[in-house]
Amino acid sequence: SAVISQKPSRDICQRGTSLTIQCQVDSQVTMMFWYRQQPGQSLTLIATANQGSEATYESGFVIDKFPISRPNLTFSTLTVSNMSPEDSSIYLCSVGWRRGGLNDEQFFGPGTRLTVL
Amino acid sequence: QQQVKQSPQSLIVQKGGISIINCAYENTAFDYFPWYQQFPGKGPALLIAIRPDVSEKKEGRFTISFNKSAKQFSLHIMDSQPGDSATYFCAARVSGGYQKVTFGIGTKLQVIP
Numbered sequence: 420s421a422v423i424s425q426k427p428s429r430d431i432c433q434r435g436t437s438l439t440i441q442c443q444v445d446s447q448v449t450m451m452f453w454y455r456q457q458p459g460q461s462l463t464l465i466a467t468a469n470q471g472s473e474a475t476y477e478s479g480f481v482i483d484k485f486p487i488s489r490p491n492l493t494f495s496t497l498t499v500s501n502m503s504p505e506d507s508s509i510y511l512c513s514v515g516w517r518r519g520g521l522n523d524e525q526f527f528g529p530g531t532r533l534t535v536l
Numbered sequence: 537q538q539q540v541k542q543s544p545q546s547l548i549v550q551k552g553g554i555s556i557i558n559c560a561y562e563n564t565a566f567d568y569f570p571w572y573q574q575f576p577g578k579g580p581a582l583l584i585a586i587r588p589d590v591s592e593k594k595e596g597r598f599t600i601s602f603n604k605s606a607k608q609f610s611l612h613i614m615d616s617q618p619g620d621s622a623t624y625f626c627a628a629r630v631s632g633g634y635q636k637v638t639f640g641i642g643t644k645l646q647v648i649p
Contacts, residue, residue, distance in 0.1 A: 524585075
């Protein structure tokens with residue numbers, strides 16, 4: 420398993436501003452992901468953070484809105500740009516190891532609760 | 537397109553009772569089915585998982601039943617306790633690749649004393 424921390428844990432932001440969320444893992448991981456969980460909804464994958472290269476975005480998510488960095492194997496950031504109230508969600512970092520095992524697991528951070536006014 | 541359908545969305549169970557949550561999937565390429573438990577203010581945590589080559593997996597009070605032909609699987613919580621009150625997500629994944637996990641909509645379980 421892994422100990423995953425996210426900063427900030429919550430924030431209230433004004434429309435039109437940007438917020439950068441940090442994800443730190445206590446050990447090197449192969450895979451890092453960013454999810455969004457809207458109020459009362461399921462988890463939706465935003466993108467896979469790739470070390471040293473551009474993130475891989477899922478359908479409906481674009482780099483200009485959600486720029487992602489991953490400078491090393493233990494750290495990643497997600498920026499929510501030009502925020503609107505529709506961006507109010509919990510943003511979750513998830514990590515995993517691709518060891519090649521059939522049961523490779525993903526572990527989730529505690530999340531960042533974002534409210535946009 | 538909701539690839540993993542989960543029901544019910546909310547469930548109230550008496551303490552000591554059995555909680556049952558059902559999921560169905562469409563993509564036959566899915567070959568790994570985890571369940572996650574999420575408490576308020578926390579990230580989801582892996583509870584139990586199953587592969588389609590077995591029909592049942594039990595860990596303590598938690599059991600997954602799997603029906604490959606029907607493309608359905610369910611979570612049973614025996615002797616439900618108030619501490620089990622949480623949101624439960626079923627999920628599915630294709631092994632290999634970059635391990636994208638598809639989640640169900642979630643079931644908010646409340647166990648009342």
